[in-house]
Amino acid sequence: MIPLSPLGFGGGPIGNLFAEVSDVDALGALEAAWDVGVRYFDTAPHYGLGLSERRVGAFLAGRPRDEFVVSTKVGRVLKPAPGDGDDLANGFAVPAAARRRWDFSADGVRRSLESSLDRLGLDRVDVVYVHDPDEHWEQAVSQAVPALLALRSEGVVGAVGVGMNQWEMPARFVREADLDVVLLAGRYTLLDRSGEELLDLCAERGVAVVAAGVFNSGLLARPEVGGTYDYRAAPPELVERARRIASVCERHGVTLPQAAVRFPTRHPAVVSVLLGVRSAAEMRANAAAFATPVPDHLWPALP
Secondary structure, three states: OOOOOOOOOEOHHHEEEEEOOOOOHHHHHHHHHHHHHOOOEOOOOOOOOHHHHHHHHHHHOOOOHHHOEEEEEOOOOEEEOOOOOOHHHHHHEOOOEEEEEEEOHHHHHHHHHHHHHHHOOOEEEEEEEOOOOOHHHHHHHHHHHHHOOOOOHHEEEEEEEEEOOHHHHHHHHHOOOOEEEEEOOOOOOOOOOOOHHHHHHHHOOOOEEEEEOOOOOHHOOOOOOOOOOOOOOOOOOHHHHHHHHHHHHOOOOOOOHHHHHHHHHHHOOEEEEEEOOOOOHHHHHHHHHOOOOOHHHHHHHHO
């Protein structure tokens, strides 16, 4: 598996996730990431209908290719669709200049990756994830993964993985396909540890894990508990549990976000924690939280 920096840059927010991010702020977030030592940058066609890929590619242009790692994703092919309106129905504040079409076929994977390379301005990517194949298991395992493995053997792709918000299907992929890495979002956090079985399997099989969604979309992102859980209004029982966790963290001299970003690193399968940011200030704050030591005696005390 290609070495990843322990802290990675998640490119969803600079694809204008939920709200517009200016070019200046997006560049500032990327520059701040580089300044604090981040060398792993994750993106996807889905993020802003290619906007995230274009921004990541423009930032990395001119930097030595062997000094950074880029991952992107396949499964949603972008088709031009000129017209009015925006893409907010899919979560992104960008003009609806294209439409997404699910396609995990071998041909779709190759076409998707070719378009991604064009937007990134690269001739190869280090990691490609099969992205959200929840309703497309058969095509993903029989066509998408073999196509990526062939590209890996050709040197166009460095590593092959799957990226999902659930743990059960990635576990099937690990058992049945020759994966290098799994990107798991939101299922190994202070509030949701359901993905531990998958992480144990990955450790056993030598498959790396990138932990994403460690704040569960916002509930764990601030010392004062509040916000969303998995992009929806947080249920009262989870808000109360998060407050109990925050209280225990405070007694041990750390904040809730500091504990949230460090928690996944305790598992031996986890090689990187991916954090999505939309500004330089967010990037610096997250990097500082990640760099803060958390005492071992905190973990068994958590509810």
